[in-house]
Amino acid sequence: MATRKKAKFKLRANKSRAPAKKSAGKAVKSAARKPAMSTAKVAAKKPSAKTANGNTLPRPSSMPWGEAGRALDGVRILDFTHVQSGPTCTQLLAFMGADVIKVERPGVGDITRGQLRDVKGADSLYFTMLNGSKRSITIDSKHPKGKEILDRLVKECDVLVENFAPGALDRMGLTFEHIHKLNPRMIVASVKGFGPGPYEDCKVYENVAQCAGGSASTTGFRDGPPLVTGAQIGDSGTGLHLALGIVAALYQRNRTGRGQKVLCAMQDGVLNLARVKLRDQQRLAHGALTEYSQYGEGVPFGDTVPRAGNDSGGGQPGWILKCKGYESDPDAYIYFITQAPVWGAICDVIGKPEWKTDPDYATPNARLPRLKHIFGTIEQWTMTKTKFEAMDILNKLDIPCGPILSMKELAHEQSLRATGTVVEVDHPTRGPYLTVGNPIKLSDSIADVRRSPLLGEHTDEVLRDVLKYADREIEAIKGSGAISAPEKKAEAAAA
Ligand code: COA
Numbered sequence: 001m002a003t004r005k006k007a008k009f010k011l012r013a014n015k016s017r018a019p020a021k022k023s024a025g026k027a028v029k030s031a032a033r034k035p036a037m038s039t040a041k042v043a044a045k046k047p048s049a050k051t052a053n054g055n056t057l058p059r060p061s062s063m064p065w066g067e068a069g070r071a072l073d074g075v076r077i078l079d080f081t082h083v084q085s086g087p088t089c090t091q092l093l094a095f096m097g098a099d100v101i102k103v104e105r106p107g108v109g110d111i112t113r114g115q116l117r118d119v120k121g122a123d124s125l126y127f128t129m130l131n132g133s134k135r136s137i138t139i140d141s142k143h144p145k146g147k148e149i150l151d152r153l154v155k156e157c158d159v160l161v162e163n164f165a166p167g168a169l170d171r172m173g174l175t176f177e178h179i180h181k182l183n184p185r186m187i188v189a190s191v192k193g194f195g196p197g198p199y200e201d202c203k204v205y206e207n208v209a210q211c212a213g214g215s216a217s218t219t220g221f222r223d224g225p226p227l228v229t230g231a232q233i234g235d236s237g238t239g240l241h242l243a244l245g246i247v248a249a250l251y252q253r254n255r256t257g258r259g260q261k262v263l264c265a266m267q268d269g270v271l272n273l274a275r276v277k278l279r280d281q282q283r284l285a286h287g288a289l290t291e292y293s294q295y296g297e298g299v300p301f302g303d304t305v306p307r308a309g310n311d312s313g314g315g316q317p318g319w320i321l322k323c324k325g326y327e328s329d330p331d332a333y334i335y336f337i338t339q340a341p342v343w344g345a346i347c348d349v350i351g352k353p354e355w356k357t358d359p360d361y362a363t364p365n366a367r368l369p370r371l372k373h374i375f376g377t378i379e380q381w382t383m384t385k386t387k388f389e390a391m392d393i394l395n396k397l398d399i400p401c402g403p404i405l406s407m408k409e410l411a412h413e414q415s416l417r418a419t420g421t422v423v424e425v426d427h428p429t430r431g432p433y434l435t436v437g438n439p440i441k442l443s444d445s446i447a448d449v450r451r452s453p454l455l456g457e458h459t460d461e462v463l464r465d466v467l468k469y470a471d472r473e474i475e476a477i478k479g480s481g482a483i484s485a486p487e488k489k490a491e492a493a494a495a
Pocket residue numbers: 082083084085086103104105106139140141142163164165166167168169171172191192193202203204205206235
């Protein structure tokens with residue numbers, strides 16, 4: 001085995017860095033080149049590997065792991081996103097090294113800057129936790145000079161990401177045809193509520209998507225109403241899907257040299273995450289869903305997938321059980337899975353060794369109609385332990401289980417801090433805050449987790465360094481009202 005320095009997950013929190021320089025339309029090339037220019041040059045002479053398509057790959061970098069640049073170095077993103085779904089996508093790409101330039105309406109910005117505000121005068125956590133590691137430029141996209149600036153940005157970027165209401169991007173004049181004419185390599189990525197069909201023109205927010213994508217109808221208890229989940233599977237879930245689509249399109253562009261449209265509908269994203277329920281819908285045609293506790297309770301099934309409470313979604317029955325202290329702590333619970341291979345260990349630990357051989361309990365099928373009683377008995381045991389004590393005992397026996405962790409507990413969990421999943425960053429107006437870093441760990445690409453930008457913080461920088469406007473042109477742009485708030489526009493007009 002080669003004695004290579006062991007791959008480590010590295011985190012860089014809240015350190016500013018100059019975005020990677022690039023020239024228009026060459027981002028992916030430069031991304032591949034970026035890690036070690038000198039190595040890449042050697043590679044050109046002596047290629048060491050070929051892809052399935054016969055393309056040559058550079059020789060492996062000799063840089064230490066985690067120091068050969070970031071995965072998306074050299075990719076520049078024109079970020080037209082707002083609220084949650086789009087921003088989660090571009091934030092993830094920024095964490096992976098893309099230079100994300102967020103375009104915001106002068107004076108207003110992303111509406112979430114002011115929503116659910118907890119610190120007077122400072123950007124909300126809603127905004128700051130979804131827009132880290134980005135740059136912000138203000139441009140009035142409906143102002144003639146603003147349109148000119150945007151066209152220049154289109155030429156300098158690799159991907160445009162947006163999640164406006166249907167038609168809004170076209171109304172700005174940024175049709176795919178227009179964009180493609182300016183920059184044939186541009187990838188145009190969109191989140192919409194629905195794909196083509198009867199609802200394609202609808203505006204959509206998180207819970208609408210959860211309801212329309214099959215999550216709400218299958219979440220909650222059988223005798224209660226549909227429920228939405230706390231995990232933002234409609235917004236953040238679709239942002240994740242879109243990020244994957246963008247990376248795939250960038251990869252394809254390496255071969256084809258041209259960009260394409262990437263569309264993720266929130267309904268589709270939620271349905272994808274709820275695919276096991278569509279599985280169950282089809283199983284219903286062949287009989288009862290025996291792993292649902294409804295089966296054990298003798299309640300007949302209808303013709304659609306019912307809500308299953310805390311039943312496990314897979315073939316191993318599970319339930320949420322009370323632990324010591326549940327009377328005063330709403331999160332003193334544990335998820336307990338009666339996985340078949342460890343049934344003997346479960347019987348021993350809960351003090352029911354006779355269940356190992358009792359024909360009513362010894363096999364998974366025999367247990368199915370008795371799950372309520374079984375979980376009730378296990379709960380008598382879990383109630384004598386805290387969730388962490390139970391976890392400790394059960395884990396040693398290989399019994400799958402998980403404590404119900406509160407947000408407070410997660411915020412203080414040291415292992416999440418150590419891996420960079422929870423990161424503290426500093427902010428000039430609100431001070432330090434916690435954010436969720438990159439949940440995707442790459443061993444050779446350091447996560448780039450920085451604070452969110454102030455509104456328009458990088459306007460001058462982007463105009464000068466990315467778009468190459470001269471100082472006097474920047475002054476003229478400022479006077480035009482294309483990048484300033486309405487009151488400043490009025491002043492500019494009066495001057
Ligand atoms: N300069 C000038 N105008 C700007 C601008 C800028 N920099 N940025 C945005 N605008 C304008 C848009 O052009 C649009 O104007 P138009 O309607 O006259 O064409 C307007 O701002 C509002 O955009 P819109 O997307 O319609 O915002 P909204 O607040 O009315 O709706 C959503 C919000 C989220 C419901 C809607 O954007 C949507 O359905 N998006 C797709 C699904 C989605 O992502 N939902 C999840 C959100 S978390």
